[in-house]
Amino acid sequence: DGGITQSPKYLFRKEGQNVTLSCEQNLNHDAMYWYRQDPGQGLRLIYYSQIVNDFQKGDIAEGYSVSREKKESFPLTVTSAQKNPTAFYLCASSITGSNSPLHFGNGTRLTVT
């Protein structure tokens, strides 16, 4: 079955450490996205990529970095510069084009202490 795989499901890190969240899709989608979800808030866009080797900042990119070396993969690194990294992170993908729906992975819950 086609889908989006995020790993790990739960991640714990000490403050000051960088951490990388994995997102892999086998839907053959060109566009991939990272969102952050905090309790009681809507999803906020961190980074997105519409083609391999290219990506753009979203609304809350500070303290995060991404790469897009392969079409299937869009890892997100949460750096020590992110002031409040504890959150639920969601990866999504879509066919490039304004009429295409979003498909989501099951998320990674990151806790930084």
Add this chain to the structure above:
Amino acid sequence: KQEVTQIPAALSVPEGENLVLNCSFTDSAIYNLQWFRQDPGKGLTSLLLIQSSQREQTSGRLNASLDKSSGRSTLYIAASQPGDSATYLCAFNFNKFYFGSGTKLNVKP
């Protein structure tokens, strides 16, 4: 910046009731609208997608409508069941997707 508002934030109903969830947006120049369901600790599952040229979409007991002129969308759930309990989110696509904060639905047996 686009604003997406979902009302109510939470809703509790007895099983079998029909219900309506509301979503409003500030700019009518949307490409499409998508309704999602999210179970606790899980990702978002797409329920319905309405293109900007459409007025509504139906899937089983779900019906979503779109009124661009008033900046509103509604999700109608018929004959609600306990298994419908989840958070429902709407997202508008203005070339980027903007999400509401969701309506948490509890259907009591």
